[in-house]
Amino acid sequence: MDIDAVHSTSSRNATPFVESLSEDELWAILAGVGAISQDGHYKVAPTIHTRQVIWPHLVMQYASTHARRVAYALYERISDLKVSHVLSPSPSGQALGFAVADLFGARAIYATTGSDGRYQMLHPGFEIRRGDHVLIVDDGVYTGSTIADLQDIIRSSYSECIGVGVILDRNVTGMELAPRFEALLKVEIKVHEVYNTLTGTCKLCEWRKELEDELASTSIEGERERVRSQLGKLRVIDDRTFD
Ligand SMILES: [Zn+2]
Numbered sequence: 001m002d003i004d005a006v007h008s009t010s011s012r013n014a015t016p017f018v019e020s021l022s023e024d025e026l027w028a029i030l031a032g033v034g035a036i037s038q039d040g041h042y043k044v045a046p047t048i049h050t051r052q053v054i055w056p057h058l059v060m061q062y063a064s065t066h067a068r069r070v071a072y073a074l075y076e077r078i079s080d081l082k083v084s085h086v087l088s089p090s091p092s093g094q095a096l097g098f099a100v101a102d103l104f105g106a107r108a109i110y111a112t113t114g115s116d117g118r119y120q121m122l123h124p125g126f127e128i129r130r131g132d133h134v135l136i137v138d139d140g141v142y143t144g145s146t147i148a149d150l151q152d153i154i155r156s157s158y159s160e161c162i163g164v165g166v167i168l169d170r171n172v173t174g175m176e177l178a179p180r181f182e183a184l185l186k187v188e189i190k191v192h193e194v195y196n197t198l199t200g201t202c203k204l205c206e207w208r209k210e211l212e213d214e215l216a217s218t219s220i221e222g223e224r225e226r227v228r229s230q231l232g233k234l235r236v237i238d239d240r241t242f243d
Contacts, residue, residue: 021073026167026184029066033058041208043238045143046117047198049205053237054187056167057139060095070184071099074137074165077182081162083135085109085128087154089119089146093138093166100137100165111150119149132159136178140168147177208234 030036035058042053059066074096083104088097090110101108109128114120128134134154141147147164154161161178169183195202208231215227 018068018072020076021069021184023185026070026073029059029070030054030056033062033066035059039233041204041234041236043236045145047196048143049195049197049202049236051193051204054140054168054170056185057092057095059167060099060139063095067095067099070167071096071103073184074167074182075100075103077184078135078163078165078180079103081135081180082133083162084133085159086135086137087111087122087128087150088137089113089150090123092140092146096139096167097137100135104135106135111153119146119153122153128154128157128159130158132157133162134159135162136164138164138166140170141166141177141183142170144177151178204234205236 035055037053037055038051040051040053042050044050044053059070061067081104083101083106085107086097086101086104087109088094088111090112094110097110098108109126110123111119112121112123122128136147136150136154138146141164151161163180163182164178165182167184169181169186195204197205211227211231211234215224215231218224218227
């Protein structure tokens with residue numbers, strides 16, 4: 001079927017029964033589904049550790065409630081775009097990409113990572129061609145590297161990236177991502193809570209090291225239990241959803 005025909009049948013106001021979503025409501029939903037952690041030790045990019053993390057992809061598990069409202073809120077922001085394909089990184093943006101593609105009546109396609117962890121290719125069997133209008137959808141943006149990878153995939157197919165849509169913008173690099181970039185929420189990262197393990201030392205890693213030394217030097221069981229409990233909180237959790 002011709003993709004323009006698909007689009008023209010689907011530039012409908014697809015789900016008018018979906019309630020609109022304010023920023024406050026979205027924050028409440030994120031908190032309600034346990035997507036916000038304020039007190040941890042997260043690897044959010046290959047060399048960046050943070051204390052706080054937000055996992056917007058968790059809202060997408062509530063397929064017919066939260067997910068539907070979030071997808072529609074994003075769609076409303078960009079419904080003027082002519083979209084033939086929605087490209088998302090798998091797995092982080094897959095559910096949102098599918099839901100947004102459904103609203104546009106576009107194809108939902110996914111990119112996959114290579115052995116170096118970068119998004120290098122479309123999943124086998126998917127394709128985009130010269131002249132296609134590709135919208136990138138992901139749950140969040142952190143360093144912008146995933147978006148840049150997806151844009152490279154689109155460019156190599158001689159098609160056009162017409163925009164980027166995400167739930168959460170935590171773009172710490174300030175990189176310009178696309179001529180058209182829409183985020184439902186923007187979060188200012190507190191610089192003092194972002195640790196670059198390449199150029200500096202992570203305070204949380206330092207603290208963990210001190211506790212490990214403390215654990216090694218004490219044999220008092222009550223004390224060891226207390227230190228173990230603190231160490232548990234400082235375990236580095238690899239968060240690949242914000243690359
Ligand atoms: Zn660290």
